[in-house]
Amino acid sequence: MIELTIDGKKIAAEKGTTILEAARQNGIKIPNLCFDKRLKPYGGCRMCVVEIEGGRKLASACGHPVKAGMVIHTNSPKVRRVRQSVLEFLLVHHPLDCPECDKAGECALQDLVFEYGKPETRFAGEKKHAPPDVRGPLIELISNRCILCGKCVRICAQHQGRGALGIIGRGFPSVVQPAFGEILECDYCGQCIDICPTGALISKPYKYKARPWFLEEKENICPFCGVGCTLTLGIREGKILRARGKEGVGITDGNLCGRGRFGFDNIYTEKRLKTPLIKQGDEFRQASWEEALTYISKVLQAIRKANGPDVIGAIGSPRCTAEDNYMLRKFMESAVGSKNIDSSEALGYANALKTYNLSFGIKNNPAALTSPLGKDVVFVLESDLSITHPVFGLNILQAKREGSHLIVADYRKTKLTKHSDAWLNLKPGTLVALLNGIMKVIVDRGLFNRENISKIEGFSSLEKMLNEYTPDKVSGIAGVSGEALIEAAETFAKAPKRLLTMSLSASENTKGLSSALSAANLLILLGEEPSSLQILAEYCNTSGMLEAGIMPLEDAKGVMDMLYNPGSLRALYIMGEDPIVNMPNTRRIIETLKSLEFLVVQDIAMTETAALANVILPASSWAEKNGSFLNSEGRRQEIYKVVDATGESMPDWQILRNLGLMIGSNLGAKSFEDLSKEVKNYLSQKSEETKKDIKLTFHPTHYRPEEISDKEFTYTMVTRDVLQHSGIMSTRSEALRLVQAEPFLEINEKDAERHGISDGYHIKITSRRGSVYLKAKVTDAVPEGVVSTPVHFSSGMINELTHISPNTCSRLDAVKIENVQNI
Amino acid sequence: MFNETVLKEIDEIKGRYPDFRSALLPALYVAQREFGWLSHEAMSYVARTLNLPEAMVRGTASFYSMFKHKEAGRHLIQLCTNVSCMILGAERLVDFLRTKYGMEPDNTTQDGRFSLVIMECIGACGTAPAMLVNTDFYDNLTEGKIEEILDKYK
Numbered sequence: 005m006i007e008l009t010i011d012g013k014k015i016a017a018e019k020g021t022t023i024l025e026a027a028r029q030n031g032i033k034i035p036n037l038c039f040d041k042r043l044k045p046y047g048g049c050r051m052c053v054v055e056i057e058g059g060r061k062l063a064s065a066c067g068h069p070v071k072a073g074m075v076i077h078t079n080s081p082k083v084r085r086v087r088q089s090v091l092e093f094l095l096v097h098h099p100l101d102c103p104e105c106d107k108a109g110e111c112a113l114q115d116l117v118f119e120y121g122k123p124e125t126r127f128a129g130e131k132k133h134a135p136p137d138v139r140g141p142l143i144e145l146i147s148n149r150c151i152l153c154g155k156c157v158r159i160c161a162q163h164q165g166r167g168a169l170g171i172i173g174r175g176f177p178s179v180v181q182p183a184f185g186e187i188l189e190c191d192y193c194g195q196c197i198d199i200c201p202t203g204a205l206i207s208k209p210y211k212y213k214a215r216p217w218f219l220e221e222k223e224n225i226c227p228f229c230g231v232g233c234t235l236t237l238g239i240r241e242g243k244i245l246r247a248r249g250k251e252g253v254g255i256t257d258g259n260l261c262g263r264g265r266f267g268f269d270n271i272y273t274e275k276r277l278k279t280p281l282i283k284q285g286d287e288f289r290q291a292s293w294e295e296a297l298t299y300i301s302k303v304l305q306a307i308r309k310a311n312g313p314d315v316i317g318a319i320g321s322p323r324c325t326a327e328d329n330y331m332l333r334k335f336m337e338s339a340v341g342s343k344n345i346d347s348s349e350a351l352g353y354a355n356a357l358k359t360y361n362l363s364f365g366i367k368n369n370p371a372a373l374t375s376p377l378g379k380d381v382v383f384v385l386e387s388d389l390s391i392t393h394p395v396f397g398l399n400i401l402q403a404k405r406e407g408s409h410l411i412v413a414d415y416r417k418t419k420l421t422k423h424s425d426a427w428l429n430l431k432p433g434t435l436v437a438l439l440n441g442i443m444k445v446i447v448d449r450g451l452f453n454r455e456n457i458s459k460i461e462g463f464s465s466l467e468k469m470l471n472e473y474t475p476d477k478v479s480g481i482a483g484v485s486g487e488a489l490i491e492a493a494e495t496f497a498k499a500p501k502r503l504l505t506m507s508l509s510a511s512e513n514t515k516g517l518s519s520a521l522s523a524a525n526l527l528i529l530l531g532e533e534p535s536s537l538q539i540l541a542e543y544c545n546t547s548g549m550l551e552a553g554i555m556p557l558e559d560a561k562g563v564m565d566m567l568y569n570p571g572s573l574r575a576l577y578i579m580g581e582d583p584i585v586n587m588p589n590t591r592r593i594i595e596t597l598k599s600l601e602f603l604v605v606q607d608i609a610m611t612e613t614a615a616l617a618n619v620i621l622p623a624s625s626w627a628e629k630n631g632s633f634l635n636s637e638g639r640r641q642e643i644y645k646v647v648d649a650t651g652e653s654m655p656d657w658q659i660l661r662n663l664g665l666m667i668g669s670n671l672g673a674k675s676f677e678d679l680s681k682e683v684k685n686y687l688s689q690k691s692e693e694t695k696k697d698i699k700l701t702f703h704p705t706h707y708r709p710e711e712i713s714d715k716e717f718t719y720t721m722v723t724r725d726v727l728q729h730s731g732i733m734s735t736r737s738e739a740l741r742l743v744q745a746e747p748f749l750e751i752n753e754k755d756a757e758r759h760g761i762s763d764g765y766h767i768k769i770t771s772r773r774g775s776v777y778l779k780a781k782v783t784d785a786v787p788e789g790v791v792s793t794p795v796h797f798s799s800g801m802i803n804e805l806t807h808i809s810p811n812t813c814s815r816l817d818a819v820k821i822e823n824v825q826n827i
Numbered sequence: 828m829f830n831e832t833v834l835k836e837i838d839e840i841k842g843r844y845p846d847f848r849s850a851l852l853p854a855l856y857v858a859q860r861e862f863g864w865l866s867h868e869a870m871s872y873v874a875r876t877l878n879l880p881e882a883m884v885r886g887t888a889s890f891y892s893m894f895k896h897k898e899a900g901r902h903l904i905q906l907c908t909n910v911s912c913m914i915l916g917a918e919r920l921v922d923f924l925r926t927k928y929g930m931e932p933d934n935t936t937q938d939g940r941f942s943l944v945i946m947e948c949i950g951a952c953g954t955a956p957a958m959l960v961n962t963d964f965y966d967n968l969t970e971g972k973i974e975e976i977l978d979k980y981k
Contacts, residue, residue, distance in 0.1 A: 157882070167880020174890045183874075183881035184867045422878065 008074040017070045024052055024065035027078060034078050035087065035116055037201045038153035039066045041251070042163045042259075049153050050090050051116065054078045062086055087120045095121070096129035097176070098202065099148050107203030109216035113151065130176065137181070140188040141742035142208050142266055143197060147179045150204035156180060156196035165390075165401045165423055166191055180204065191727055192262040192743055193394065198248050209266060209739045210246040214238070219245065222646045223253060225633050226264035227323065227626040228730035230541040231373065231395045232635030233260050235268065237627070242647055244268050244627060255373065255639065261394035263730050266739035268627070271650070273736040275609040277622035278651025288620065293652065293662070296619055301666035303602050303618075304340060307575050317344035317566040317573045320554030321580025321656075322543035323733060324623075325631025325643065328656035329545070329552040330683045331671065332579050335660040339669035343560035344573070345553070348587050350563045351808070351815075352509035353546050354555060355517040356539040363524035364534040365699030370547070370638030371538045376403035381499035383492075384412045385506035385523055386435045386514050390419040391727045392507045393540045393636070400505070409499070411492050413438055413484075415514070415722065416792065417785040426492055432722045432790055433514045433814030434482040437707035438489070439522035441478030443529055444470040445493035452497065452529050462702030466525060469704040481707060497530060509542035510587055511731070511795045513723045513806060518705040518813035528700050541636045543731060544626075548634030551687055568592050568808060570599035577604045579656055580623065582611035585732050585798045588806035588815060591774060606659060608650075609736055612798050622653040629655035630676050632683070640687065710812055713789070717771065717818035719755075722792040723806065729796040747800030749778040750792040751821070756782040765825040771805035771817045777824065778802075791821065828872060833861055837876055847877040851887055855894060864895035900935040900942040902980040905959040908945050911952035920956060921945070923970045928977070940981070 005016040010023070010032050017026035022045060027034050037049035045067040053062040057075040062083065065076075077083065095117065102108040137145040154171055157180060161167035168190035171178050182188050196205045219238035226233045226247075234254025235247040247268050249258035280296035281288035291299075307316060318336045320329045336342050347354075360369040376382045376399045390397030397420065404410045404423050412424040415432040430438050446452050447470055457463060475486035482489075496502055504523050508515055520539060527537055541547045556562035565572040567583050576597070583593050597603055597616050605617040608625045628649040632642045649655075654662075657679060664671040673679035713720050728744045729735055735745075749767055751759075761767065765780045769791070778793060778800060786792050795802045806817050829837065840853045854877055858869045865888050874881040888894045904924070908917045921943075924930040930943040951957035954966035958973075965976055 157886070161880055161883060167882050170880070170882030170886030172882075172886050172889045174892075181882075183870070183885040 006070050006072045008070050008072065008076065010076045011078055019070075021070050022066055023054060023063070023068045023070055023074075023076060026070050027065065032078060034065050035119070036066060037112055037116070037151065038155055040155055040159065040199055043155070043158045044162065046154060046158065049151070051087055053083055053086050055080050055083050084120060087116075088122055091117050091121050092125050092127070094151050095125060096127045097131060098151060099131055101149070104212075105149065105203040106206050106211055107200075107216075111203060112201035134179070137188070138208070140208070142192050142262070142739060143188055143190075143194065144206050144208050144211065145181060145188065146204050146206065147181070148204075149202045150180050151202055152178055152180070153201060155199045155201065156205055159195050159199050160190070162405075163398065163401075164191060164193060164195060165398075165419055169196065191394075192266070193260065194262055194265040195249075195260070197265075198258070198260075207246060207266070209269065210238075213245045214240045222644065224627060224646055225254075225544065225641045225643045226260070227544050227633075228263045228267060228734060229393050230543055230546055230636035231256060231393050232544065232633060232637070232639065232641055233264055233395055234641075235260065235264050237268065237646055239646060244271070244647060255635070255637075255641075256395045259395045259398060262728060262743070263394075263734055263740065267730075267734045267737040269739050270733055270737040271608070271625040271627055273609055273738075275736060276650050277607065277609060277614075277620060277653065279622060280652070281620040283618050293654075296621060297659075297663050297666045300604055300619055300663060304575060305667060307601060308340065311574055313341035314344070314561075315574040316340050316342045316577070317346075317561055317575070318342075318577040319563070319566065319579065319581050319583065320345060320347045320549050320552075322347060322349055322541075322546040322549045323626070323731070324549070324580045324656050325545060325626075325629070326548035326552050326634060326640070326687065327631045327676070327679050327683050328579065328660075329549040329554050330686065331657035331660045331673065331679065332577075333553045334671050335664050336577075338671055339664040339667045343557050344562075344566060345560070346556045346562040346566060347549060347554050348510045348563070348581055348583065349542075349546055349550060350555070351587065352511075353539070353541045354550065355520055356508050356541070357550065358517055359520035359524050359539075360534060362703050363521060363528060363701060365701065366534060366696055367693065368638065369534045369537065369539075371540050371636040372535070373637060374399060375503055375535070375538050376400045376408065376505070377406065379403060379408050379499075379501045379503045381409045381411060381496050381502045383496055383502065383504050384410070384414070384420055384424075385439075385504060385519065386413050386415070386430070386432075387506040387512075388414065388416075388418045388420065388724065389505065389507060389540065392509065392512075392542065392725050394727070396540060396636070409495060411496065415787060415790060426488065426495070428484045428488055428492055429787070430482040430484050431787075432720055433709065433816045434707065435515060435519045436522045436705055436813040437473065437478050437481040438484060439519075439526050440470060440473035440705075440707065441475060441482070441489050442493040442496065443526055444473045444478070445475065445490050446497045446526075446529060449494070451494065453531055457529060457531060460528060460700045460702060462704065466529075466702040466704040469706065472706075502530070502532070503536050503538060505538040505540070507540045507542060509725075511542075511723060511725055513588070513815040513817070516809070516812045516814055518708075521703045521705045522813075525702050525704065528702060534698065544635070545633040547636060547638050548632065548640070551634055551638070551690055552683070563587070564808070567596050570596045572596070573600060575602040575604075576600055577606070578613060578617075579606045579660075580608070582607070582613045582732055582798070584612040584616075585801070585803065586795065588803050588808040589773065590801060590803040592808070606656060608653070611732070621659055622651060623656045623659065624649045624653045628653065630680070631655070631657075632680070634687075638691075640684075705813065707813055709814065709816070710809055711772075711807065711816060711818050713818040717820050719789060719791050719819050719821060721769070721771065721805065721817045721819040722786075722790060723795045723802060724792055726794040726796065729794065732796050732798060735796050735798070747778055747794055747797040747802060748781040749821070750781045750783050750786045752786050752788045752790070753782055753784055754788050755791075756780065759821065759823045761823050761825070765823060768822040768824045769805065769819050770822070771819045773807060773817075774804040776801055776804050791819065829857075829861065829876070833857060834876075841877070848879060848883070850877055851879065851884060852891075855884070855888055859894060864897060864899045866898070897933075898935065900939050902940065902961055903942050903944065903959075904930070905944045905946040905949070907947070907949050907951070907955070907957050909948040909952075912956035915955045917956040917968075920968060920970065920973060923973065927974070941977075
């Protein structure tokens with residue numbers, strides 16, 4: 005530690021710390037316009053100048069490292085004079101359009117001028133008079149207000165790994181814009197809006213909506229992915245107008261992606277359900293809560309009486325709170341008497357839990373968002389984590405910047421492959437073969453501790469199985485060269501600190517239980533702890549839902565029965581899920597749902613599944629109720645009611661409690677506080693149970709493709725997430741729809757040429773299960789022979805094409821495509 | 828796009844620095860040499876070759892005045908009009924180039940033969956006025972001498 009004095013206060017700082025950081029760490033504020041702790045020092049604005057005793061001239065605090073014995077004055081008259089001049093220069097060019105600027109009131113430049121400025125200026129200079137660039141969907145660039153601090157350019161390139169903006173030109177005419185002045189097409193994370201010290205970059209959906217001083221800011225957890233960032237919501241007159249990230253707030257320290265920043269408006273969709281609806285003939289009619297709940301309780305009781313409780317099932321939701329899901333399980337167990345409870349995560353994260361159990365003998369292995377940092381090798385397994393978990397993706401990029409070796413196995417070009425040291429460009433769905441190949445190299449070259457590892461159960465069968473996975477053979481299956489495979493195996497095996505990371509979700513069809521088991525095998529082989537396997541749960545409360553017990557017990561029915569086996573159930577209660585759009589094999593699901601006597605759907609908005617229901621119940625959205633989400637780390641974070649409920653909607657738990665009372669079962673939970681306490685106890689008991697000793701077992705898994713392309717179905721179809729969307733909830737956000745409102749089919753340039761397809765052409769795509777029509781997106785991101793599409797959109801119905809298979813290495817579908825543009 | 832030899836040259840440039848960003852200026856020189864000027868396509872191509880964002884490449888290229896952002900003629904004339912050259916009649920020479928050859932500063936002649944750039948001092952004050960044609964240096968210029976010189980550049 006180095007000792008120094010700032011403004012008369014003796015402080016200590018680590019070697020290599022800058023004066024500005026040292027001051028910040030000790031609560032001393034040094035004004036600045038171009039500093040951000042996520043970025044490299046820039047020294048552009050000169051506002052942070054300080055006086056160092058014995059120094060010849062003033063030093064900029066952001067770029068100057070501390071030295072022992074330094075005596076620094078951050079607010080001396082000399083320093084203040086210089087800052088005043090800096091601002092005087094800035095105001096020569098900066099327009100004084102504060103009256104109509106969204107930023108006024110929370111503008112760093114305005115605040116500093118208020119503090120340091122002087123009334124008259126000695127200079128007359130040009131102002132810019134460019135019209136604002138309003139062409140992009142979500143972000144507006146107003147170059148007239150730009151002070152060229154470069155923060156937006158740097159956060160985009162350095163931190164987000166994107167580099168969509170540049171400072172183009174030199175001197176006064178320089179302007180922040182995309183490379184060639186084209187429309188800003190980027191990740192739309194909006195980090196540049198938060199970081200801009202003036203009103204030069206603003207959020208279009210929020211433009212002219214409210215003066216900042218009229219906004220009430222409330223924090224809430226983001227309702228989209230499993231990272232669990234904190235949104236700082238700006239609310240006026242009971243309506244959420246914006247979301248932003250604030251440094252120091254939340255587990256991701258104010259970092260947000262575009263979904264969180266812009267997607268909150270999904271709660272204002274016109275599809276919101278406002279009253280209970282009962283189906284009469286082919287139409288729904290509005291009903292009162294009393295009528296709807298009485299009706300449901302009567303029918304459920306009648307079905308139970310006639311056929312027993314085992315023909316009634318329920319589907320929980322990774323979008324609903326832990327309390328909601330807990331109450332659903334309690335409702336099913338106590339009021340209905342059935343254990344048939346499951347969720348879409350049966351095809352996703354539940355496979356991760358199975359893997360932890362089978363391979364490590366533990367119930368859970370929560371991820372850690374900062375796990376990539378400080379690892380020598382980070383190996384990403386066929387997962388586009390920068391899209392599924394954007395802010396976790398930032399940590400991978402940060403690890404790479406700090407020197408980690410990044411290996412990415414993926415069939416397509418992604419942001420992570422762009423930043424990787426090695427891209428194993430495998431064929432989709434061949435991850436299991438690739439991992440087996442890597443293990444084979446490790447075993448053959450003795451890159452593991454044979455003496456210890458060979459004692460682990462299953463080692464001999466693993467070793468035997470690996471004989472089939474020589475580099476040559478794996479190369480043939482996965483399309484990765486033998487040399488690349490061997491190099492990756494050696495790098496990974498020899499690294500002192502290493503990490504495997506992936507996502508598992510129902511919307512991705514390239515991975516499955518086998519993929520996670522193979523990953524675990526590789527780590528056990530190398531003598532690693534379970535924590536070096538980081539599988540990220542997909543949604544905001546995937547972990548909380550599973551912890552609350554939404555999974556079938558051994559003898560109970562799971563989704564395979566409830567949604568894919570017509571006649572298995574007579575009544576189904578679906579809470580906050582739209583399986584018809586969100587889960588594979590739509591036709592089979594529709595067939596199964598239609599075979600039911602009674603279907604209740606409880607959701608915040610009208611869905612394809614709800615349209616088949618006998619009764620639809622309106623639930624309150626995440627911003628309209630109290631509760632808690634457990635993120636990928638298993639961290640419990642509370643969410644709050646920040647705006648009033650829409651229409652007559654109620655929190656899911658409350659609906660279920662009331663329905664329980666109707667059926668004659670008191671489920672407790674007189675108030676939310678009661679329930680919250682009960683759930684907290686339940687969860688902490690559960691986490692005690694999970695603290696078990698690790699028992700390692702190898703579960704050798706073969707690469708067994710289910711459906712491969714043939715003469716008729718020549719393409720392999722991959723389903724995946726897009727950056728702007730998370731499940732189907734985000735597709736109801738007007739703001740996010742401005743970026744991506746409809747589904748598309750990515751197709752390689754060469755394939756497109758063969759079919760005479762151009763961007764935007766209509767394509768008919770057919771699998772063995774059905775056909776859908778999509779617009780083409782011609783790209784070099786996917787390889788030849790592979791087409792890729794997101795599943796989020798109910799207008800696409802991609803899952804008409806897909807099939808289900810819960811325990812395999814992938815669920816890829818073979819498809820054929822036809823150009824139907826001119827038919 | 829770059830041919831094999833040029834790609835090798837760029838690989839060699841990349842090898843000189845700890846990160847590709849440092850190779851940006853030399854790579855842009857190569858691109859300008861190969862294509863004559865820096866078109867958007869050329870800059871995109873450099874971005875891809877160095878795995879850098881296009882905005883960074885364009886931002887850097889637009890900062891330096893010796894990168895050309897407009898299509899240039901077959902031959903580049905860089906004429907100095909700083910003090911010494913100006914006193915000795917450089918401005919008249921600009922007029923001469925304008926009337927005789929149809930050249931305009933920062934523009935290219937219609938036949939694509941010449942591009943004219945007015946340069947800052949090229950260090951030939953003792954023998955002013957002076958100019959560069961491509962990389963060839965000429966001084967003590969007169970109208971007649973310019974005519975003679977430019978005849979060599981078809």
